[in-house]
Amino acid sequence: MALAQLTIDLDAIRANWRALDRMSRATTGAVVKANAYGLGLKPVARALAAEGARSFFVALAEEGAALREVLGPGPAIHVFSGHMEGDAPLLRAHDLIPMINSPEQMQRHAAALAGHGFGLQLDTGMSRLGVAPDDWPDLRAALPGAPSLVMSHLACADAPGHPMNAAQRDRFAQMTGGLEAPRSLSATGGILLGPDYHFEMTRPGIGLYGGLPFAQAAPAVNLRVPVIQTRALNAADTVGYGATWSAGANTVIATISAGYADGFMRIAGPAAAAYHKGTRCPIRGRVSMDLIGVDVTGLAEPPAWLELICPQQSIDDLAEAAGTIGYEILTALGPRYARRYKGEIR
Numbered sequence: 282m283a284l285a286q287l288t289i290d291l292d293a294i295r296a297n298w299r300a301l302d303r304m305s306r307a308t309t310g311a312v313v314k315a316n317a318y319g320l321g322l323k324p325v326a327r328a329l330a331a332e333g334a335r336s337f338f339v340a341l342a343e344e345g346a347a348l349r350e351v352l353g354p355g356p357a358i359h360v361f362s363g364h365m366e367g368d369a370p371l372l373r374a375h376d377l378i379p380m381i382n383s384p385e386q387m388q389r390h391a392a393a394l395a396g397h398g399f400g401l402q403l404d405t406g407m408s409r410l411g412v413a414p415d416d417w418p419d420l421r422a423a424l425p426g427a428p429s430l431v432m433s434h435l436a437c438a439d440a441p442g443h444p445m446n447a448a449q450r451d452r453f454a455q456m457t458g459g460l461e462a463p464r465s466l467s468a469t470g471g472i473l474l475g476p477d478y479h480f481e482m483t484r485p486g487i488g489l490y491g492g493l494p495f496a497q498a499a500p501a502v503n504l505r506v507p508v509i510q511t512r513a514l515n516a517a518d519t520v521g522y523g524a525t526w527s528a529g530a531n532t533v534i535a536t537i538s539a540g541y542a543d544g545f546m547r548i549a550g551p552a553a554a555a556y557h558k559g560t561r562c563p564i565r566g567r568v569s570m571d572l573i574g575v576d577v578t579g580l581a582e583p584p585a586w587l588e589l590i591c592p593q594q595s596i597d598d599l600a601e602a603a604g605t606i607g608y609e610i611l612t613a614l615g616p617r618y619a620r621r622y623k624g625e626i627r
């Protein structure tokens with residue numbers, strides 16, 4: 282079988298949620314947007330619910346509907362994009378909480394779903410989503426009911442010394458002063474900034490899945506890829522498209538069954554590696570759509586498998602090699618990988 286195996290450790294995800302929950306002065310939610318950061322909505326959400334998570338967050342109403350099917354009635358499901366045109370049937374049928382982002386969304390919600398719960402998202406400086414500070418006083422004075430949660434989002438929480446953090450926290454505290462609703466400001470990075478940032482609810486995502494800025498997180502993914510072919514090269518031989526790498530000496534190249542179509546980014550090739558039982562084996566030549574050449578000259582015998590995500594090469598190591606962030610590595614993990622779940626609840 283040439284399928285690469287992606288193992289997702291649900292016990293690690295549960296342990297990460299527990300660790301962040303212990304750090305949070307607040308109630309700890311869980312962000313499972315984008316198919317739980319690419320790791321699989323159903324198994325991940327079930328594991329988090331079993332660990333005690335009762336408030337979930339997704340980006341889209343459609344994701345909320347899928348999550349409701351997984352979780353059943355009970356847990357709160359919040360939708361960051363709020364109430365978009367056409368969302369009302371999904372919000373109603375699946376008991377989803379839109380995080381209202383503008384006066385227009387508030388009007389739409391009040392008109393289409395009078396009496397249906399809602400939350401509010403305030404823009405405290407990210408200029409992405411949320412009610413703008415200028416719109417807030419009027420909206421606040423005319424709310425059609427009590428919001429179940431009021432949130433905002435930090436732009437620079439992964440940089441603890443950044444002045445935006447305290448500025449956004451203070452603006453959030455000021456904008457929400459006198460409101461009775463529970464408040465939520467912090468994702469993973471904000472939890473690590475300390476209790477001043479926690480308010481009543483936190484919303485970790487990446488830390489659950491083993492990524493920075495939660496440096497103590499347990500790794501949640503392992504990726505092992507079968508070797509399809511091993512070949513002995515002479516000094517004059519080259520590897521891959523464009524013949525960009527020349528052997529220069531006798532070399533053994535293993536061709537493994539993964540490539541950029543699986544989310545292993547071409548640009549990561551030169552700085553990344555594959556690993557055999559902890560031994561680093563450099564990537565040689567360009568990453569192809571389905572194949573990568575790996576230098577296994579140093580191994581005692583040709584391997585049957587090589588690892589691309591393992592203790593020696595984390596998602597953040599790969600991110601650094603690709604000039605990106607762990608979030609993008611996770612959400613790019615390809616659909617072709619055979620996903621296996623450790624600790625799955627059925």
Ligand SMILES: *Cc1c(COP(=O)(O)O)cnc(C)c1O
Nearest residue numbers: 312434468469484485486487488
């Ligand atoms: C994605 C997201 C989160 C989770 O952020 P992490 O950095 O992954 O912990 C929380 N809140 C909002 C609004 C988000 O978009």
